Amino acid sequence: MGYQVSGSGFSWRVTDAAGVQHGQYYRNNADAFEFAKRLEQADKVHTRSCLCCTVDFKSEGAHNRMCSKCRQLSGGMM
Structure with missing residues (x-):
């Protein structure tokens, strides 16, 4: 909008x-x-499923596909 x-x-x-x-x-x-x-x-902002753990989280766009926990665990490599 x-x-x-x-x-x-x-x-x-x-x-x-x-x-x-x-x-x-x-x-x-x-x-x-x-x-x-x-x-x-x-x-x-949309609700999406994390690609790693499948938990639902609020995503800021198509570029944001991992929850913050999984992103931290990956060390930002993904």
């Missing part, structure tokens, strides 16, 4: 594609853009 930042001066907001506002009004565009970025990241 794409998020848009709009506003001017000391009043900025974040809306989704349907025009629904998310969060509060922000006093500057940098804070609004940071919030939009966090929303985009949250949309990417």
Whole structure:
């Protein structure tokens, strides 16, 4: 889902594609853009099964296929 930042001066907001506002009004565009970025990241989080131990974990994307425990045990080699 794409998020848009709009506003001017000391009043900025974040809306989704349907025009629904998310969060509060922000006093500057940098804070609004940071919030939009966090929303985009949250949309990417999915539950996946670890390739090593098959336990379900929250993955941040297709590149993240091992749970943190297995990643630690592998020493970051995978």
